[in-house]
Amino acid sequence: MTRISSYGSYINTIRTLTGGQSAIDDLSTQLNTGKKSQDVAFFGTQSQRLLDLKSELVRRQAYSQTIDQTMTRVKSYDTLMDRMADMASELSSTTRLPQGPGATRISSVTNQSAGAMKVSVDDINSKFKAEATYTISAVPSQTGPKGSFDITVTDGLGGRAVNTVNMKQVPPQVDADRFIISGGPGDGAVIKLNIESLEGSGISSFDVSWPDMASTREVIRGMTVELESLLNERVGDRYLFSGSRYNTKPVDDIVAAKQITRTTLVGERGDAGETYEMILNGKRFTYVTTGNEKSLDEVFSNDTGTGLVDQIRQFSDPPFNVTLSVSNGIVTATANDVKEKFTLTSHVYDNGTHQNVVLTAPDAIDASQAPYTVQEASETQRQIDNVKFHGTEADVGDVFNISIGSRTIVQNENAPPQVIIAGPTKYSYAISPTDTDILRGNAPLPTDAPGQVPSYTAPTSMSNWVAQRMAVQINADPATSVVASIDPADDTKLIFTAKDVNSQFQTTADINNSGNQTRMITNDLPPLAEQDTFEGIVNPPGLPFYDTDFAKSRQVSAAYDIAKLQVDDGLSVNYGVSSNDPAIQKLVSGLRRLTAAINRPGDYGKLMEEGRNLLTDAQNQLRGVHSRVVNAAATMDNTQTRHQEAIAKAQGELATIEGIDQNDVAVRLQSAMSTQQASYTIAGRMQSLSLINFLA
Numbered sequence: 001m002t003r004i005s006s007y008g009s010y011i012n013t014i015r016t017l018t019g020g021q022s023a024i025d026d027l028s029t030q031l032n033t034g035k036k037s038q039d040v041a042f043f044g045t046q047s048q049r050l051l052d053l054k055s056e057l058v059r060r061q062a063y064s065q066t067i068d069q070t071m072t073r074v075k076s077y078d079t080l081m082d083r084m085a086d087m088a089s090e091l092s093s094t095t096r097l098p099q100g101p102g103a104t105r106i107s108s109v110t111n112q113s114a115g116a117m118k119v120s121v122d123d124i125n126s127k128f129k130a131e132a133t134y135t136i137s138a139v140p141s142q143t144g145p146k147g148s149f150d151i152t153v154t155d156g157l158g159g160r161a162v163n164t165v166n167m168k169q170v171p172p173q174v175d176a177d178r179f180i181i182s183g184g185p186g187d188g189a190v191i192k193l194n195i196e197s198l199e200g201s202g203i204s205s206f207d208v209s210w211p212d213m214a215s216t217r218e219v220i221r222g223m224t225v226e227l228e229s230l231l232n233e234r235v236g237d238r239y240l241f242s243g244s245r246y247n248t249k250p251v252d253d254i255v256a257a258k259q260i261t262r263t264t265l266v267g268e269r270g271d272a273g274e275t276y277e278m279i280l281n282g283k284r285f286t287y288v289t290t291g292n293e294k295s296l297d298e299v300f301s302n303d304t305g306t307g308l309v310d311q312i313r314q315f316s317d318p319p320f321n322v323t324l325s326v327s328n329g330i331v332t333a334t335a336n337d338v339k340e341k342f343t344l345t346s347h348v349y350d351n352g353t354h355q356n357v358v359l360t361a362p363d364a365i366d367a368s369q370a371p372y373t374v375q376e377a378s379e380t381q382r383q384i385d386n387v388k389f390h391g392t393e394a395d396v397g398d399v400f401n402i403s404i405g406s407r408t409i410v411q412n413e414n415a416p417p418q419v420i421i422a423g424p425t426k427y428s429y430a431i432s433p434t435d436t437d438i439l440r441g442n443a444p445l446p447t448d449a450p451g452q453v454p455s456y457t458a459p460t461s462m463s464n465w466v467a468q469r470m471a472v473q474i475n476a477d478p479a480t481s482v483v484a485s486i487d488p489a490d491d492t493k494l495i496f497t498a499k500d501v502n503s504q505f506q507t508t509a510d511i512n513n514s515g516n517q518t519r520m521i522t523n524d525l526p527p528l529a530e531q532d533t534f535e536g537i538v539n540p541p542g543l544p545f546y547d548t549d550f551a552k553s554r555q556v557s558a559a560y561d562i563a564k565l566q567v568d569d570g571l572s573v574n575y576g577v578s579s580n581d582p583a584i585q586k587l588v589s590g591l592r593r594l595t596a597a598i599n600r601p602g603d604y605g606k607l608m609e610e611g612r613n614l615l616t617d618a619q620n621q622l623r624g625v626h627s628r629v630v631n632a633a634a635t636m637d638n639t640q641t642r643h644q645e646a647i648a649k650a651q652g653e654l655a656t657i658e659g660i661d662q663n664d665v666a667v668r669l670q671s672a673m674s675t676q677q678a679s680y681t682i683a684g685r686m687q688s689l690s691l692i693n694f695l696a
Contacts, residue, residue, distance in 0.1 A: 024672045046657050053657075057650045063568055064643040067636050070565050073235050074575045074633045080230050080240070081577060081626035087223055088587055088619035091594060092612045097219060099608065101601040102212020104128055109136075109206045116399065116514035117149075117202025122192035125178075128208045129602020130186030130529070132157050135521060136193070136204040138165075139268035139397055140432035145169065147428065149198055151179075153191055156521045157529070158184025158262045158330055161191070167198050183330070184262070185529040185600045200430055200512040201397025203266070203519075210601050217598045224255055224591060231579045241579035244561035245549075250579040252339065254546045254588045255595045259335040260525040261344045267518030269296040269433045270396040275349040276520065278308045280320055280333070281342050285311045292442060296518070300326045339551050346520035356391040356398065356463070358509040372507045377498055385482075385507045388493040389463040395515040399430045400466050404474070404496065406481035406505040424506065425480065429469045431462065439465060449476070454486060463492040470494060481505050526599035528592060537585050544585055567639040575632035583621030590614035 090096045106126070111118045117138045132155040141148035144164035152162045161179035181189040231241050231251045238246035263278065272291030276299045277284065287299050287308050301307040305314070309324050309331055321340045322333045333344050360371040363386075377383035387402060405423030437443035438459065445456045453475045459465035471484035471494060481503055487493035498505060535545055541557040543550045549559065563576025593611030597604045
């Protein structure tokens with residue numbers, strides 16, 4: 001009986017050890033978690049309340065976390081919209097941007113052929129409208145009176161003016177030196193030239209700028225770049241202003257316009273074999289003159305379809321992204337789309353100029369004093385001079401000059417000899433394209449005037465033709481003291497014979513080899529320099545031109561989606577802003593007008609006023625959009641506060657139900673561990689008893 005009782009005691013000890021360890025585990029868990037139990041059933045009648053509190057806590061914490069994550073974007077909207085409104089305010093202020101473009105600066109004129117043409121600009125009576133390099137070219141007129149030149153002024157941007165000028169006309173021409181530019185951003189500009197000399201073809205140039213606009217230009221361009229940066233702001237994994245197209249960059253160049261490049265022909269048609277070149281997007285096109293062109297414009301387009309523009313239009317491998325038009329010697333290349341860019345360059349490879357000269361007559365009596373006199377005047381013979389044009393060719397624009405001055409001695413029987421001095425009289429002939437046509441047989445000879453000497457004959461060379469024209473001109477002068485003729489043995493030599501014996505004259509001759517200085521001037525127009533009609537406000541789902549999806553689609557609803565957040569049950573706020581918001585569209589539109597103003601100084605005041613009016617409206621609307629963002633932020637802040645308060649309350653009630661007294665639990669845990677240790681000691685002693693000892 002004693003042995004059975006001892007065995008039962010052993011079994012009870014084992015049970016005590018197991019139960020004690022379970023109690024220790026429970027108390028340790030409570031101490032580590034701070035909760036009485038992880039089993040809801042443990043709390044009995046408070047179980048449902050516990051579940052409700054935990055559900056409320058999860059819901060509130062989810063809203064709170066979402067608000068925290070979103071507030072970064074909302075604060076960014078707040079900052080960005082405030083800056084945009086400030087930009088509109090600054091740009092609409094006359095303090096920041098002056099009302100006028102300031103004073104015009106006109107550089108000194110560079111006269112490349114000062115011996116033929118020398119001009120300057122009358123600053124006071126000129127009025128410019130565009131910053132440009134102005135080119136002045138003079139060529140012999142084909143339609144004006146003898147000795148006239150057609151002077152063309154171009155600005156390289158599509159503007160052009162042509163006047164026929166004759167410096168010898170009496171009375172002088174009225175306003176022939178006043179040029180009114182037609183076409184391009186400089187349309188309407190008035191250029192008053194001081195023509196100091198005009199004796200042959202020539203090229204001159206000068207620059208026009210508005211230095212005072214430098215700071216204005218810097219402000220406008222700087223804010224353009226800044227606005228593009230603001231609208232393309234990215235927070236985390238999404239663009240702020242792209243609507244629901246989170247990974248789509250919202251805007252491109254906000255002042256973009258179709259690229260416009262212009263090529264202007266300067267000069268006159270001339271020799272055969274000259275090469276004109278245009279390179280479009282790396283593809284080279286050339287035109288070689290035949291000498292039969294009716295006008296220089298045929299270099300661009302002609303009936304045979306071989307002009308430069310004709311060739312470019314025919315090219316289709318691949319087709320170019322530009323549209324070409326030709327008018328008045330100017331090619332306008334326009335990109336087919338705002339986002340498409342192209343490169344266009346041009347060049348002229350001419351034949352150079354023929355350097356004609358007038359040499360001393362080989363049989364001159366006194367080469368140093370009278371280089372052309374081959375027979376002196378006396379009481380029995382007439383003076384004879386020979387002038388030979390060396391070189392059979394000449395260029396359009398070359399000017400041949402001969403001056404003749406006379407000294408006649410009249411013998412009187414009862415009085416001293418009388419000396420009559422006249423001159424010198426200058427005779428000039430400038431080669432025009434009509435002369436090249438006559439030389440090639442493409443134009444008829446001029447009709448002889450009554451009593452004309454000599455009669456015109458088909459020219460054998462340009463020098464022969466000039467000799468004929470000069471002889472006719474000299475002989476037509478009733479005051480001349482000589483008779484001009486062509487040497488039968490050399491049709492490029494002029495023979496001047498005094499009309500009277502004992503009549504002396506002095507001949508001088510020279511050639512101005514100014515030549516035909518043909519050019520092609522190619523320039524890109526500044527952005528919006530010709531923009532007269534600006535885009536209006538686009539309504540959803542339409543896209544404004546600056547949206548990155550504009551090239552693919554004109555309507556995208558997602559571009560207008562505004563970021564929205566549910567901050568509580570039954571409460572949502574709209575906090576986002578689209579780059580296509582009407583307020584931003586107005587800001588962009590106003591900025592575009594300011595850009596046009598700095599690129600078109602002639603219309604600066606008008607464009608600035610339009611831009612400021614739009615920017616004032618934009619500022620008011622941007623403040624309204626900003627207020628909406630601020631209100632959304634305030635709603636989110638208030639809701640976040642309520643969530644935090646509800647979370648704190650729920651956590652407090654949960655702590656009351658689930659919480660423990662850590663000191664009490666710690667004491668109980670220590671007691672349980674001591675008891676368990678004692679139980680292990682007893683169990684250890686019992687384990688040392690063998691079965692034989694136990695049965696004994």
